[in-house]
Amino acid sequence: MQEPLITSPVPGQTLTVAPVAGSLRISGQPEIPSSKYYTLRYVLAATLADGESVIYYPAQSDDSEALFRGCRALGAQLAWDDAERRVLRIKGIGGRPPVQGPVTIEVGNAGAVLRLLLGLGALLPQVTFETDHPLSLGKRPNRELLEALASLGVAYEATGPEGCVPLTLHGGNLRGGHIRISGARSSQYLSALLFLCPLLTEPVEIEVVDMLKSQPLARATLEVLQEAGIVIEHDAALRHFKIQPNQRYQPREYVIPGDYPSAAALLAAASVATDPASELRLTRLRPGEEIGEALLSAFRAMGADLVRDGEQITLRGGRPLHGIELDGDVVIDCIPVLVAAACFAEGRSVFFNIESLHYKESDRIDDLCAELQRAGCDVEPRQDAIIVNGRPEGIEGGVTVDGHNDHRLLMALAIVGMRSRHGLTITGGEHIVKSYPHFFAVLRALGANLY
Ligand SMILES: O=C(O)C1=C[C@@H](OP(=O)(O)O)[C@@H](O)[C@H](O)C1
Numbered sequence: 357m358q359e360p361l362i363t364s365p366v367p368g369q370t371l372t373v374a375p376v377a378g379s380l381r382i383s384g385q386p387e388i389p390s391s392k393y394y395t396l397r398y399v400l401a402a403t404l405a406d407g408e409s410v411i412y413y414p415a416q417s418d419d420s421e422a423l424f425r426g427c428r429a430l431g432a433q434l435a436w437d438d439a440e441r442r443v444l445r446i447k448g449i450g451g452r453p454p455v456q457g458p459v460t461i462e463v464g465n466a467g468a469v470l471r472l473l474l475g476l477g478a479l480l481p482q483v484t485f486e487t488d489h490p491l492s493l494g495k496r497p498n499r500e501l502l503e504a505l506a507s508l509g510v511a512y513e514a515t516g517p518e519g520c521v522p523l524t525l526h527g528g529n530l531r532g533g534h535i536r537i538s539g540a541r542s543s544q545y546l547s548a549l550l551f552l553c554p555l556l557t558e559p560v561e562i563e564v565v566d567m568l569k570s571q572p573l574a575r576a577t578l579e580v581l582q583e584a585g586i587v588i589e590h591d592a593a594l595r596h597f598k599i600q601p602n603q604r605y606q607p608r609e610y611v612i613p614g615d616y617p618s619a620a621a622l623l624a625a626a627s628v629a630t631d632p633a634s635e636l637r638l639t640r641l642r643p644g645e646e647i648g649e650a651l652l653s654a655f656r657a658m659g660a661d662l663v664r665d666g667e668q669i670t671l672r673g674g675r676p677l678h679g680i681e682l683d684g685d686v687v688i689d690c691i692p693v694l695v696a697a698a699c700f701a702e703g704r705s706v707f708f709n710i711e712s713l714h715y716k717e718s719d720r721i722d723d724l725c726a727e728l729q730r731a732g733c734d735v736e737p738r739q740d741a742i743i744v745n746g747r748p749e750g751i752e753g754g755v756t757v758d759g760h761n762d763h764r765l766l767m768a769l770a771i772v773g774m775r776s777r778h779g780l781t782i783t784g785g786e787h788i789v790k791s792y793p794h795f796f797a798v799l800r801a802l803g804a805n806l807y
């Protein structure tokens with residue numbers, strides 16, 4: 357009768373990661389969550405389709421709930437086939453929301469859900485986006501996307517100069533034309549336009565005016581749009597896009613694969629275990645996903661003993677790790693847990709090209725480094741990088757650290773706490789529900805001393 361360890365979003369929850377007697381063994385074969393990235397994209401494609409789509413194994417998290425609320429607000433009908441919520445049927449809106457009056461969507465703390473729905477919300481006469489996470493999502497910028505939508509004819513009122521939530525769009529009758537969009541802070545702005553523009557009645561050209569961040573996620577958007585029958589012409593560098601009007605999303609059956617950023621947290625935990633009998637086995641991790649392959653390469657470069665056999669990945673812990681230099685943009689959501697692993701590697705690690713981490717649920721450069729330093733790690737924040745001087749002997753701990761409203765900081769801090777001599781108390785644990793509500797319970801079942 358163990359489970360809980362925080363599966364509800366009640367504010368102010370604290371947990372403790374305590375040292376274990378003897379060596380730390382992290383072993384087991386946990387089920388991992390379904391992909392957040394593909395749940396979002398397939399559920400949106402199904403929402404826009406003409407007819408019924410079936411989604412197998414959608415992610416179950418706070419972000420998914422925000423997504424489902426948004427799709428219902430657009431007019432889609434969502435129904436579960438089973439009590440375990442493994443099969444979701446979606447009756448789509450055929451590209452045209454059957455909505456006349458104003459609607460409000462509560463987007464929780466889900467940035468990608470907000471941005472992609474901002475694009476599609478432009479099809480509605482009036483939509484307001486609200487968040488019950490004013491200190492996290494409420495501080496994240498949407499300005500570039502709102503300006504791009506304005507060039508299609510959308511009017512908006514937003515909070516502050518950066519276009520924060522709460523915000524309201526007045527859309528409906530959109531024109532086409534040439535859109536310029538920045539990709540420097542987020543790829544989600546571009547993804548939002550790519551979902552929206554095929555539904556317009558005039559052709560659109562999109563120009564990305566600077567260096568697009570998180571390119572694998574823009575490519576995931578293009579891949580899903582293609583599966584849904586949408587045609588988008590673009591160059592290999594993802595700077596120019598041509599989109600023909602009046603396209604139709606096709607209904608489909610979609611199977612959601614496992615989630616690499618969640619897997620990254622478990623792999624990082626097993627890689628810093630000190631007992632050589634540690635063995636973590638994860639399944640449902642599709643080969644060929646750009647982010648997944650880059651993540652495995654990063655662990656291998658650190659010296660982790662990691663083997664892939666089809667969709668199964670086995671990592672044997674209790675091996676020494678060494679520092680790496682990594683262009684972190686490709687695995688942007690995995691950086692906090694890779695930094696946590698690097699804290700126990702021999703030598704120096706440099707995670708560079710990660711400036712966009714300033715604009716996530718927390719400031720994942722400054723906030724993460726501040727908490728890791730408090731815990732006794734040797735980390736240095738830079739504007740676009742994190743530098744880690746590893747301490748294979750372990751760290752001191754014995755303090756309270758805060759998760760800064762950020763699920764990925766919580767995962768990183770829990771991993772670091774496992775290798776501290778005096779444990780760590782972590783506040784704000786409820787934010788884990790954003791992507792991986794069972795993370796702490798799984799980590800405990802694998803061998804960590806959490807309570
Ligand atoms: O498109 C997506 O699904 C996402 C894009 C990324 O954001 P940025 O493009 O802002 O880096 C990523 O961090 C986020 O978790 C999900």
Ligand SMILES: C=C(OP(=O)(O)O)C(=O)O
Nearest residue numbers: 465466467468469689716
């Ligand atoms: C940055 C993240 O999410 P989002 O941008 O969707 O809020 C994340 O899941 O790490």
